[in-house]
Amino acid sequence: MDSEYKKEDFLLLFGSRIDIIRRKKGYSYERIAQGCNIDGSDISKISKGRVNITLSSILELSKGLDIHPKELFDFEIEA
Amino acid sequence: MDSEYKKEDFLLLFGSRIDIIRRKKGYSYERIAQGCNIDGSDISKISKGRVNITLSSILELSKGLDIHPKELFDFEIEA
Numbered sequence: 001m002d003s004e005y006k007k008e009d010f011l012l013l014f015g016s017r018i019d020i021i022r023r024k025k026g027y028s029y030e031r032i033a034q035g036c037n038i039d040g041s042d043i044s045k046i047s048k049g050r051v052n053i054t055l056s057s058i059l060e061l062s063k064g065l066d067i068h069p070k071e072l073f074d075f076e077i078e079a
Numbered sequence: 080m081d082s083e084y085k086k087e088d089f090l091l092l093f094g095s096r097i098d099i100i101r102r103k104k105g106y107s108y109e110r111i112a113q114g115c116n117i118d119g120s121d122i123s124k125i126s127k128g129r130v131n132i133t134l135s136s137i138l139e140l141s142k143g144l145d146i147h148p149k150e151l152f153d154f155e156i157e158a
Binding site for chain 2: 014054
């Protein structure tokens, strides 16, 4: 893991991973929000890499997307 | 994903996953701390499931453990 890897880049990668999964499932932000306790506008901000969410929100997002949390981190990080 | 799955349980599972990886690598909390910007005592609290860390801390932990973040979530969650 490249120790210089920046927080902002990581949040953007995480956010775009959420969006890829969302589109694949054909879910709207509202549809995800119905399955968890995060509202649609916050989910939109998360998917744009603007929110440094916590473990509990990661759990909630995985419920809303009906997917295991580790899938949310299935993206490349330059080594 | 069982929507009733609780935050406390998830933090405990995440923490014990950190500890499993740490022991496998033979790292102390201090050794992990040297590779990232989280100090040893906080890493100890995280591995006991007592801290609801953020994405940026997840990135830091993955640097300290020299592992991809998705490996930190490689544990079973009762469906």
